[in-house]
Amino acid sequence: EQVTSISQFSDVRPTDWAYQALSNLIERYGCVAGYPDGTYKGQRAMTRFEAAALLNACLDRVTEVTDELRRLMAEFEKELAVLKGRVDGLEAKVGELEASQFSTTTKLRGEASFMLAGSPDFTSPRLNSDGTRPADPDETTVNYDVRLSFDTSFTGKDLLRTRLRAGNFSSLPFREGVFTLDKATGTADSVNIDRLFYRFPVADSFNVTVGALVRNTEMLSFIPSAYKSDILDYFGLAGASGTYNKATGAGVGVSWRQQVEKGNPYLTFDANYVANNGFADSSIGAFSSDSGINALTQLGYRGQNWGLALGYRYGTENSSQRNANFSSRVPDGGDTNSLSIAGYWSPVDSNWIPSISLGYGYNWASGGLDDSQSWMAGLQWSDVGWAGNAAGFAVGQPPFTGGENNSMLYEIFYRFQVTDNISITPALFYADEPATNRFNDAWGGVIQTTFRF
Incomplete structure (x- = not known):
């Protein structure tokens, strides 16, 4: 079953070289499952089926996050347009200032x-x-x-x-x-x-x-x-x-x-x-x-x-x-x-x-x-x-x-x-x-x- 914390694996320790990467996959994307006995078996070779299942689960979670971002962008579309206009205006003023300053080397x-x-x-x-x-x-x-x-x-x-x-x-x-x-x-x-x-x-x-x-x-x-x-x-x-x-x-x-x-x-x-x-x-x-x-x-x-x-x-x-x-x-x-x-x-x-x-x-x-x-x-x-x-x-x-x-x-x-x-x-x-x-x-x-x- 899907785990929610890396501490649920009895055979994973903070000293393991991939500890941080595994923690990110579990806690940020929630796309890692273990074995029924509560182990991850990180030292064992992975089958191609297991690799496909892990990759599919993670891609699904990434797609969900992307969809959430799209909804947020659509919701705040007007506000983002205003901010973009302000940034464009600031860039234009900075360009005028650089062109009219006394000297770029003084x-x-x-x-x-x-x-x-x-x-x-x-x-x-x-x-x-x-x-x-x-x-x-x-x-x-x-x-x-x-x-x-x-x-x-x-x-x-x-x-x-x-x-x-x-x-x-x-x-x-x-x-x-x-x-x-x-x-x-x-x-x-x-x-x-x-x-x-x-x-x-x-x-x-x-x-x-x-x-x-x-x-x-x-x-x-x-x-x-x-x-x-x-x-x-x-x-x-x-x-x-x-x-x-x-x-x-x-x-x-x-x-x-x-x-x-x-x-x-x-x-x-x-x-x-x-x-x-x-x-x-x-x-x-x-x-x-x-x-x-x-x-x-x-x-x-x-x-x-x-x-x-x-x-x-x-x-x-x-x-x-x-x-x-x-x-x-x-x-x-x-x-x-x-x-x-x-x-x-x-x-x-x-x-x-x-x-x-x-x-x-x-x-x-x-x-x-x-x-x-x-x-x-x-x-x-x-x-x-x-x-x-x-x-x-x-x-x-x-x-x-x-x-x-x-x-x-x-x-x-x-x-x-x-x-x-x-x-x-x-x-x-x-x-x-x-x-x-x-x-x-x-x-x-x-x-x-x-x-x-």
Whole structure:
């Protein structure tokens, strides 16, 4: 007789290889019968008559199900017609949207940062043209920095980047000087294009970057530092602001990476050329000394959780010079050479051991400029408190020549990763007798809230 549950067979066990298939035939289609003694005899050979009887019973049940579906379709024919019409309408609208969208290969990436910052007792060393002293830049301020990047790929391996940026920072103390913030920009509340370049591969190991607005440090394979506070600008430059001077303008760069098996250490080499006056005045030749030429090279060796790099930069007159003031240019008739060595190591797993970053730079110059050197050391812990949060401490000396210009700089921060897209970073920083505060001690703090989308 027809059985209704596989448990009715005394000789069928869940460990049998066809148990699930037999269960489906019994409980879903009800087309399996056993022997009078309550057994299925699954190990015994089947006769052709038995096979025909089983197949016939199952086909009858499938036909019954099909007939039920036909009756349901007939009963809900009007409703199905309405749904089909709606689906056809949605498909037509999606087609119109795809045809009229900006680009199927362009993605928008945005970053908006709000900074509540202050630096008590910070005094401007400058005077107005009439001899009066400007307002002291020591008030608590609220500033913003907004970046919108349009990243376009035509082949899946190349990148055309157009970035818009706006901010309302004034000069001192956070857009120049020893307390220059990483995200400080001053555009008088207007929106400017601050990146426009194209990167493409020319072989498995080589990438080429060309642009009318490109930054030399962004054409490197990597910056040899694991310290990422995004607070003070100096501590993001591997202790060598002379080499990694963030020169931005018309430029071209080549990057090479050794091809190795995944997980193995590899060599990198980068060379780039940036005329940092080229974007300010298009009448200046990109290959003349007036254009502020920056030639940067880096030889690096990198593993999964460590890296080491040797860097060198040559700068002509008018090239960007990130000295103790962090905002000057090489004077007419002068030039600079900067050499650096830097490296980092990070623990593979998050624990109480921090990542370690060390960097040193030496700068020699002509045209009345003094030789200088700089260094930094940074520790950063990940997943502090809970996953995603980070904390760090850094100490160093921006380019110093000895004597009075020998300031030490300190920074400590804690980053709350509120969500995947929102972070809040309180930080404190201190400098002893910096030149940009008339050789008086200075300290400051910031609460930086960043939204990424």
